[in-house]
Amino acid sequence: MANSPSGDSMLDRLVRILSSFDLNNQSLSVSSLARRADIPKATMYRLLDELVSHDLLARDGSGQVRLGLRLWELANRSAATQDLRTAALPFMEDINQLLGQNTQLSVLHQDEVLIIERLSRPGSVVNQANVAGRMPVHRTSMGMALLAFSRPETIHGFLERHHELMTDAHPELRAEMAEIRRNGFASFDGFIDPETTGAAAPILDEAGYQVAVISVVVPRDSGTLQSAALALRTAARGIARALRLDNI
Template identity: 65%
Template sequence: MANSPSGDSMLDRFVRILDAFDADHPALTVTALARRAAVPRATAYRLVEELVSHGLLARNDDGETRLGLRLWELSNRASMTRDLRLVALPYMEDINRLVQQNTQLSILHEEEVLIVERLSRPGAAVNQAHVAGRMPVLRTSMGMALLAFSPQHVIEGFLERHHQDALALHPDLRRTLAHIRLTGYATLAGFTDPGTTGAAVPILDERRHAAAVISVVVPTESDLLPAAVMALRTAAGGIARALAGTV
């Protein structure tokens, strides 16, 4: 697509508009959308009209816009996470019945934890994970398990790019990652929400790298963690075997 006078392409602007929506901003006025996407307001109005006409955005009765259903349709036709989610859901439901808390499935994507699926129960502990939302690697058990079981060059690159954050949050991160690899799971208490503990077990591919992780969030003071970790181990192994059988 042709570049704008500012040098960015029209496709860049389309993507920034779609990226402007998140869990905290599910609906936006065009003015707010233009500001968050760093697009001139007149251009934003024109692009929004095009996106609405194609079903990629939808307009509320009050004039605000939100992501359109066609995006959901497209993402579910050929998503690389589709098989993962379908295979993992029965295992997640079993864990959810056992723990009666929060259960997540996630992958490492663009150096963040991308939530693929989440199940919860009434009265469950506070949990910041949302489907299609992203969370920081170093502040979640999901991220730590994904990083620990990543290829060595991925670990080294991440540590180089995030050295200051790693030093502040995990002063001996290499040893922590080695311990996660030794035990086969990661736990973090109070890093995201006070009073909650996350536990995550990697779903390993044929190279023993993390294709994804399955995890729970439970109240820190509860005695659920040992049983939850055991259930996560069983589920991760079953999901890995099932995924290998779909190749």
């Protein structure tokens, strides 16, 4: 696409506009959107009209801007995500019923944990994971399980880009990943919320590398971690089998 006078392409601008919205900013004024996307306000008004006409953005009566329904429609056509979600949902429902806690399905994307699905549960502990939300790899059991079971080149690339983790949050990061691989699951106490423990098991492909992870958050020191880990590992194997059957 043609470049603007500033040198960025129209696609660059579109991505910045859509990326300006997050869980804490689901609705923005035109001025806020222009500022967050680093686009001149006059240009933003012009682009906004086009994006609204294609239902990629929506504007309410007060002039606030939100993501449009067409984005949801397009996102839900992703075959890989849909296959994964379809295979995982029955197992997630079993875990949700068994443990009485919220259950998540996540993947590793752009050095972050991307939440694909979450089943909520009344009375469950605090859980920061939200569908389509992102969470840090090194502070979540989901992220560490995904990283530990990634291909060697993925692990190497992540550590090259985030070498500070080796001396800051996780000075023994390689040893931690080795332990996760030995145990077949990851668990973290109180990294996100001090009163909870996260547990996650990887869903592995035929070569033994992660394609996703299934996880729960349980009360810290509740004594349920081992049963949660066993249930997650069993579910992860079932999802892997379902995915392979679907691909035959």
